[in-house]
Amino acid sequence: MSCHEALSVGDVIAATLVDVPGLWFDGPAGWYALTCRPQREEAAERWLAARGVYAFHPVVGRMVRVRGHVRDYTRRYLPGYVFARFAGVPRPFAVMTCPFLTGALCLSSGHWGQLHRSGLRALHAMRAVDAAQEARRDGARARKAAAARLRVGDTALFRSGPMAGQRCEVVELTPEFGARVRLTLFGGLVPVKADVQDLVKLHLGT
Numbered sequence: 001m002s003c004h005e006a007l008s009v010g011d012v013i014a015a016t017l018v019d020v021p022g023l024w025f026d027g028p029a030g031w032y033a034l035t036c037r038p039q040r041e042e043a044a045e046r047w048l049a050a051r052g053v054y055a056f057h058p059v060v061g062r063m064v065r066v067r068g069h070v071r072d073y074t075r076r077y078l079p080g081y082v083f084a085r086f087a088g089v090p091r092p093f094a095v096m097t098c099p100f101l102t103g104a105l106c107l108s109s110g111h112w113g114q115l116h117r118s119g120l121r122a123l124h125a126m127r128a129v130d131a132a133q134e135a136r137r138d139g140a141r142a143r144k145a146a147a148a149r150l151r152v153g154d155t156a157l158f159r160s161g162p163m164a165g166q167r168c169e170v171v172e173l174t175p176e177f178g179a180r181v182r183l184t185l186f187g188g189l190v191p192v193k194a195d196v197q198d199l200v201k202l203h204l205g206t
Contacts, residue, residue, distance in 0.1 A: 023051055023095050024088035030114040032090060033105040034082045040100040044082045047098045055084035058123045083120060149201055150179065156199040167202065168192070 034055070036044045041057040048055045058077040082101070090112055095101065107113045150156060154170045168183035171191070179194045 022091070023048075023053055024086040024090050027089035029085065029087050030089075031083060031085050031117065031120055032112050033115055034084050034095070034101050035080055035103045035105070036082050036101050038080065041079070041082050044098060044100040047100060048082070048084055053084050053086055055082050056124060057082050077123070083115070083123065150196060150199060155202045156181065157202050158194070158198055159200045161195070161198040163192070163194075163198075168194070168199075170199075 034044065045055045045057065090104075092104070092112060096103075104112045105115075150170055150173060152170055152172060156168055156170055158164050158166045158168065163183070166183050166185075168181035170179055170181050172180040173196070174180065179196050179199065180191060181194050181199070182189045182191050184190070
């Protein structure tokens with residue numbers, strides 16, 4: 001009698017895991033350039049990440065003004081490509097079950113070509129470089145906006161930095177959106193250079 005014949009409706013059996021092949025064979029880890037459908041780079045990255053494969057596509061983010069409205073805009077350096085690192089040799093038939101991928105860069109033999117790390121470092125660093133540049137632009141915009149709110153002769157308060165809580169008088173606003181102020185320190189007026197982001201204007205009666 002087989003094990004199935006011994007079962008009846010209502011019996012409880014333990015579930016067993018099905019051995020589903022992964023996305024790679026045992027072998028050396030490596031990077032590969034995968035091609036994907038238009039505008040599906042992020043979806044392909046998420047699909048791969050859910051299966052243990054790190055992937056990225058180089059992008060640059062910008063804020064643009066369209067008909068008076070500010071919108072975030074993402075531009076891809078290499079549209080249609082996702083760079084993925086497999087822990088072994090990729091299984092093309094398994095990777096291509098992803099609905100967002102269409103193939104990979106291949107060697108003349110037709111096999112998927114492994115990429116050199118040196119070129120990938122520069123591509124991967126684009127995101128960090130762009131983020132740093134955007135942070136600098138944000139800082140410049142913030143300083144410009146803060147400088148626009150201050151005027152020579154204003155009374156201001158240091159809201160951050162080593163002078164936090166001290167009152168001062170704005171003497172000069174510099175082209176770099178910094179400020180020269182003077183404050184009472186040790187019983188006398190002392191000139192100090194300040195970052196306008198550290199200052200908040202005090203209104204009369206404050």
